[in-house]
Amino acid sequence: MNGGQTQLTPVPNVNFLPERDVGFMPILECRSLGIDFGGLTAVNDFNLAIGRMEIAGLIGPNGAGKTTVFNLLTKVYKPTRGAILLNGVDTLDKTSVQVSKMGIARTFQNIRLFVNLSVEDNVKIGLHNQIKYSEISGILRLPSYWRQEKKARDHARELLSIFDMQNLAEMKAGSLPYGAQRRLEIVRALAANPSLLLLDEPAAGMNPSETAELMDNIVKIRDTFQIAIFLIEHDMQLVMGICEGVCVVNFGNIIAKGTPNEIRNNPEVIEAYLGKGFARDFESRKH
Amino acid sequence: MKKLSRAAKTDIFTYLLATAGFLAAQCIQGAGLMSSSLKGQLVPICAYVVMAISLNLTVGILGELSLGHAGFMSIGSFSGVVAAVALEPVIPAPEIRLASAMVIGAVCAGGAGILIGVPVLRLRGDYLAIVTLAFGEIVLNLTNCLYVGTDSQGLHISMLTSAEALGLASDGRVIINGPVGASGITRLSSFTAGFILILITLFIVQNLVNSRTGRAILAVRDNRISAESVGISVTKHKMIAFVLSAVLAGAAGVLFALNMNTIVPTKFNFNTSILILVFVVLGGLGKIWGSIIAAAVLTVLPEALRGFSNYRMLAYAIVLILIMLLTNSPFIKSVLGRMRVPFNGRRNT
Numbered sequence: 007m008n009g010g011q012t013q014l015t016p017v018p019n020v021n022f023l024p025e026r027d028v029g030f031m032p033i034l035e036c037r038s039l040g041i042d043f044g045g046l047t048a049v050n051d052f053n054l055a056i057g058r059m060e061i062a063g064l065i066g067p068n069g070a071g072k073t074t075v076f077n078l079l080t081k082v083y084k085p086t087r088g089a090i091l092l093n094g095v096d097t098l099d100k101t102s103v104q105v106s107k108m109g110i111a112r113t114f115q116n117i118r119l120f121v122n123l124s125v126e127d128n129v130k131i132g133l134h135n136q137i138k139y140s141e142i143s144g145i146l147r148l149p150s151y152w153r154q155e156k157k158a159r160d161h162a163r164e165l166l167s168i169f170d171m172q173n174l175a176e177m178k179a180g181s182l183p184y185g186a187q188r189r190l191e192i193v194r195a196l197a198a199n200p201s202l203l204l205l206d207e208p209a210a211g212m213n214p215s216e217t218a219e220l221m222d223n224i225v226k227i228r229d230t231f232q233i234a235i236f237l238i239e240h241d242m243q244l245v246m247g248i249c250e251g252v253c254v255v256n257f258g259n260i261i262a263k264g265t266p267n268e269i270r271n272n273p274e275v276i277e278a279y280l281g282k283g284f285a286r287d288f289e290s291r292k293h
Numbered sequence: 294m295k296k297l298s299r300a301a302k303t304d305i306f307t308y309l310l311a312t313a314g315f316l317a318a319q320c321i322q323g324a325g326l327m328s329s330s331l332k333g334q335l336v337p338i339c340a341y342v343v344m345a346i347s348l349n350l351t352v353g354i355l356g357e358l359s360l361g362h363a364g365f366m367s368i369g370s371f372s373g374v375v376a377a378v379a380l381e382p383v384i385p386a387p388e389i390r391l392a393s394a395m396v397i398g399a400v401c402a403g404g405a406g407i408l409i410g411v412p413v414l415r416l417r418g419d420y421l422a423i424v425t426l427a428f429g430e431i432v433l434n435l436t437n438c439l440y441v442g443t444d445s446q447g448l449h450i451s452m453l454t455s456a457e458a459l460g461l462a463s464d465g466r467v468i469i470n471g472p473v474g475a476s477g478i479t480r481l482s483s484f485t486a487g488f489i490l491i492l493i494t495l496f497i498v499q500n501l502v503n504s505r506t507g508r509a510i511l512a513v514r515d516n517r518i519s520a521e522s523v524g525i526s527v528t529k530h531k532m533i534a535f536v537l538s539a540v541l542a543g544a545a546g547v548l549f550a551l552n553m554n555t556i557v558p559t560k561f562n563f564n565t566s567i568l569i570l571v572f573v574v575l576g577g578l579g580k581i582w583g584s585i586i587a588a589a590v591l592t593v594l595p596e597a598l599r600g601f602s603n604y605r606m607l608a609y610a611i612v613l614i615l616i617m618l619l620t621n622s623p624f625i626k627s628v629l630g631r632m633r634v635p636f637n638g639r640r641n642t
Contacts, residue, residue, distance in 0.1 A: 080522060106524035118519040120512055130505075131512045135524045137505045141533065144504030145497055151504065158505075176299075198523040 020053070022263060024250045027057025031094045033202045033234040034079070034110075039088035040258075041078060048074045049258045052088065056202065056251070061228055061235045063249035065242075065269075067279050071258040072238045073115055076204050079236075080112050081105050093201065107135060111200035113191040115207050115238075121180030125171065125190055128179050129162040132197025136161070165193050168230075169223060185216050189223075196227065203227070205237040209244050217241055221248050242280070246270065254279060304499045307582040311342075311495060314589060315488045330596055338592045339487025340366075340549035343494045345572035345584035347541035350498055352570065353579035354507070355534040356514035357414075358422035361429030362569050365402040365539045367436055367561035369546025373398035374475045375441050377551055378468050379448060381479075391481040395490070395547045402543025405432075406536040414531040417517070421535075429566050436558035441469040474557035475550070482552035490548055491585075494541050498581060501537070510534050575616060 023032060032055040039052040049071045056062045064072050077083045079090060081102045090097045092108050100108070111132075120128050130137075137158050139150040166172045169189040174182065179190060188208060195203055208224070209217045221244055228235050239245050245252060246266040254262040254269060256278045262269055269275055276282060297305075318335060321327045344366060351359045376397040377390055384390045405428075413424045440451040440458065444465030451458045456467045469475045501507045509530045512520040517527055550556045572591060576583030594609055601608045619625055 082518065102521040103524050103526050106522060112522050114519065114522075118516050118522075120515040120519070122515055123508075123511060127508055127511075131508050131520070131525070132523045134505060134509055134512075139505065141501070141504070141506045144506055145500045147500055154505075194519075194523065 020263075021055035022251055023055060023057040024060050027060055030058040032056055032091075033058050033060075033093055034236065035091040035094075036075075036079075037089045037091070039075075039078060039085055039090060041074065041083055041086045047258055049078065049255075052255075052258075052260060054253055054260070054263070056234050056236055059228060059232055059234055060250050061224065061237070061248050063245040063252040063266075064236065064238045064255065065240070065245055065252060065279065066255040066261075070255045072255060073206060074258075075255070076112060076206055076238065079105075079204060080110060106198060106200075109199070109201035110204065111195035111198040111202075112204035113188070113195050113206055113208065115210070117184075117187050117191055119179040119187055119191060119194070121178070123179060124175065125166065125177050125179050125182065126159070126162050126175040128190060128194050129165055129197050130158050132194035133158050133161060134198075136197070136199055162197065165197055168196075168227065169193060184211050188212070189220075192227075196231065201233050203233055203235045205235065205239075207238055207240065209239055209241045214243075217244055220244070224248055242284070300503050303582070304495075304503070307495055307499065307585065308492070310582050311488070311491050311585060314585070315484075315491075318484070328596075330599075331593065334592060334596060335484040336482050336487050336552040337549060338589050339484065339491055340545045340552075341569065341572065341588040341592050342491050342585050343487075343545035343548070344542055344569045345576065345588035346491075346494050346498055346581055347538045347545065348569050349573045349576070349579065349581060349584045350534055350538040350541070352573050353577075353584075354502060354514065355510055355531060355538075357531065357535065358419060359425045359535075359538070360422050360563075360570070361425035361427070361432070361566055362538075362542055363561040363563070363565035364425070364429040364432035365405060365542035366546035366549065366565070367432050367558065368405050369398035369402040369543030370550035370556055370561065371436055371439070371441075371469055371475065371558075372401040372543075373547030374478055374550050374556065375448070375468050376547075377479065377481060378466070379443060387479075387481050388486070391486055391547075391551060394481070394551065395544045398547035399540045399543040402546065403536050403540040406539025407532070410532045410535045414535060415528050426563075429561075429563055433558055433562055436469075436474075436561075437472045439469055439558075440467070440471055442467045472558065474555060474560075476555040478551060478554060478556065480552060480554075482548050487548055490544060494544075495581065497537070497541070506530065506533060571613070575613070575620075577620075 021032070021035070034054070034056040036052050036054045040050045041048050052075060064075060066072055074083065078085050081097065081100060092105065092110060095108065097105050097108065120131060137154050139154045143150050163172045163175060166175060171186065171189060171193070174186065179187065182190060192205065192208065209220055212220060224235060225248055249266055252264065252266055252269045253260055254275045261278060262272045262275045264272070270280070270284065276284060322332065344362060348359065348362045351357055373394040376394040380390050380393055384393060409424060409428055413421050438452055438454070440453065440456050442449045442456065442459040442461045442465050444462040446462065449459040449461060456470050459467065461467070509520065509525045510533065512525055513527050513530050521527060572588040573584055575591070576585070576587030594612060595605060598605045598608045
């Protein structure tokens with residue numbers, strides 16, 4: 007009986023949520039999350055909560071482990087330590103497919119569309135689990151097939167219209183311009199009906215006006231679908247412009263969490279990532 | 294009228310192509326212009342067309358290489374032959390007996406497909422090619438020492454060295470005699486039956502591809518990681534495509550076997566698997582109508598090249614290479630591309 011001799015350690019788990027979301031279960035909660043690749047610790051002691059309708063940002067220098075965090079959340083990698091709670095439910099031992107069904111959808115840093123298929127089919131593949139008819143009724147084309155396919159088609163067009171892409175529906179996804187491919191990936195992820203949307207560098211390769219439009223659209227998506235959005239981005243205009251909470255990682259560890267304002271003036275973040283003079287530049291560019 | 298999608302147009306074109314081929318063959322046959330050797334090829338052509346379409350499902354649509362498709366055909370053939378003999382007293386009508394034999398052959402081949410698919414399709418990479426290659430050889434060796442007979446007491450099966458081991462009663466009949474194969478088969482298959490099987494195959498494969506499941510299969514082929522990220526189970530959809538492909542190959546095997554007097558296990562060797570793969574690759578991966586044309590043309594070709602006598606296979610190889618060069622030439626592609634514009638009404642780029 008050594009129950010009384012257990013060492014009690016304080017758990018460093020300070021999470022912030024937007025005031026609006028405090029009364030609700032956080033959509034995502036990471037507790038001491040970590041992963042090692044062989045001897046290399048890629049992510050360590052990652053603690054974060056994201057509110058029900060929060061737009062949260064994850065920033066940091068290249069190789070800091072940002073995409074690894076996304077891969078942990080979507081179960082592409084199995085965490086070595088720690089827990090991920092989606093809407094309060096532990097995702098231990100869940101597969102990518104299962105967490106997708108639990109309401110997490112993502113885009114990829116290097117775009118991963120189904121390039122040989124049409125834009126509409128890409129979205130319909132995102133709708134896969136919303137379309138309910140069996141393989142048999144698909145082969146025999148029973149009434150449920152026609153009904154559900156029509157619904158899926160309308161739904162796909164509707165989702166494409168968020169980015170004003172409904173006219174491109176017949177095009178091959180691979181032949182779209184780069185910016186449109188990024189937007190299509192977001193539409194496909196949205197089609198999976200997520201409650202948490204992960205965007206991996208959504209503005210990469212976009213020009214300033216496209217980025218501005220994307221920012222409006224991200225906020226619009228959050229408001230229309232009432233979901234949380236967690237994004238990795240290097241474009242500070244975007245991160246500082248729309249994120250409510252920002253989390254900064256470096257060498258796999260969180261070095262700061264807070265509002266964009268706090269992050270911008272945090273000396274450690276300036277040292278590791280933003281660079282001196284960032285706050286001044288940012289202010290002058292804004293005006 | 295509602296505008297048809299490009300996929301629907303391709304589907305209809307494929308049905309029309311098959312029907313046109315069937316009617317043309319019937320007309321030529323009716324007019325008495327068909328050589329007897331070609332007449333004998335009609336049912337095998339149908340069987341090979343179904344084989345090519347079903348292999349296209351695995352190789353072209355699912356994107357997994359399978360090198361043992363003849364194995365499924367073999368399983369279908371022999372179980373179909375046994376079923377046809379065993380059902381003779383129960384179902385006298387030959388058409389219904391053929392259909393039942395096809396169902397039994399298809400189910401047996403599908404079972405083998407599940408057996409292979411469950412362990413292998415969980416893996417990533419080219420394992421399916423390796424395992425199906427081995428599967429083809431295993432089936433070949435097993436059917437080589439398979440003895441099946443029937444008598445008043447029912448079916449007897451033995452994997453021993455001779456037909457005597459079956460211990461048949463005096464009224465017994467050996468159906469499959471090891472390496473000698475099955476002989477004295479009642480011919481149940483007909484060209485019409487083959488055509489109907491092609492139509493059924495087209496119906497199943499094309500409708501599947503244009504459904505939710507088919508899109509998921511294409512998604513798995515194009516990008517496994519993003520398919521999983523939208524909640525599509527990779528293993529499940531690989532299984533559906535692979536097992537369905539095995540099922541259809543089994544049915545084709547029954548059609549093929551019940552057209553012959555004698556069928557030997559070595560008919561379904563590695564060469565046959567590769568031959569079917571050649572149909573699929575030459576016809577175009579994922580293009581069902583391409584598989585139909587390639588299978589039909591390449592089955593007739595050796596007959597048509599009979600005039601070259603000893604150089605027949607040399608000529609066959611040259612024709613193969615020419616077709617491959619022609620279908621990949623940028624000139625031909627641009628001509629076809631220009632033809633497609635009036636066909637679809639508008640250019641989609």
